[in-house]
Amino acid sequence: MKLFIDSSQSRFIAALIENNKVIFSSNIETKYKVEEIIKFFENVPNLHNIHNIYINLGPGSFTGARIALLYVRTLAQLNNKIKIYTTNTYSLLSSLNKKFFQRKFFIFATKNKSYLLTNKSVKIVNKHAKESQINYDLLLSNFDKFLNTFTLSSLENLQPTYASQPQIGEIKK
Template identity: 25%
Template sequence: MVRDLFIDTTNNCILLIYEEDNIIIDTYFENNLTKVSDIVNQKIDDLLEKNKTRLRDINNFFVVKGPGTFTGVKVGITVAKTCKMLNNNIRIFLISSLQLMSGIKATMAVLDARSNKSYVGVYIDGKPYFPDQVLDNNMLEDFYSNCKNILKNIKYVKNYDSILLVENFKSIKHLLNEIENIDLLVPLYIKQYT
């Protein structure tokens, strides 16, 4: 049996997805958190214990690398890196917050980057159409208009609001690339652009 654990702690939330043989067995989601780092390990333990498994039984970790808050991004990546250091057979796959927000549909995903800026990702079929970038907020409307001229059915999503994250993960999971060398696990923090 192959066991997967998806972890997103990047944007003041915890989203955990536990799968067995590519079937979602259980999920946990909590939003608007201020101290993700204080509770994430307990939430992971609770989810796995509820499903009669242990962290050491996980074969694959799917981790959101950001953009996100400094602590939030570090938490998910640290869990995966620590498990990989303890068991080199564990596989780690990374996903961008913007890619997760987009899922498989044509989407322009926007995350607040503070200082009147936003991270922007444009995705089609779960793949980046443009590289993720930082834009001034006063440029977003024009950028979206240009995207709509090129991609007729593009949708606009912002800051994890009203997004079906579990469904999005499931729809793009097969596109994610494995990171074999944990030294290449590079987080993307909000405000890293300065």
């Protein structure tokens, strides 16, 4: 069984996939990713049958990316047969939007800022009028077609993708 999880965007998305069909999922727009990921894992059936985990490491929500990664690492440490595959927001948007030949994407960063993602860089810019959205319905209904968007990653090297260094604690002067 496969688990896909993305909490780096405005939605919390998690899905168990078996034989290319979603058998259990959560798809909720929320700022409170911690609560949603806890609810998901409290209710997920057959957690022990997950062998491959696919995760978007961002950029996007700092807390969302960190909390999903924490859960994924914990599952992999409890079951050393689990393989973790990672991707980033740019790769997901590019693979899902090929027919549009779009190579510049704007995604939510803060109330007044967006991330500008290209294949060469990630920058924080003033809010863009239309932010790109990942088409999760397309991704999950055709998941096997998008597996090449993910890369097998070692547990020790897993890190969220940040556009800039996160501010933790007091503002530094």
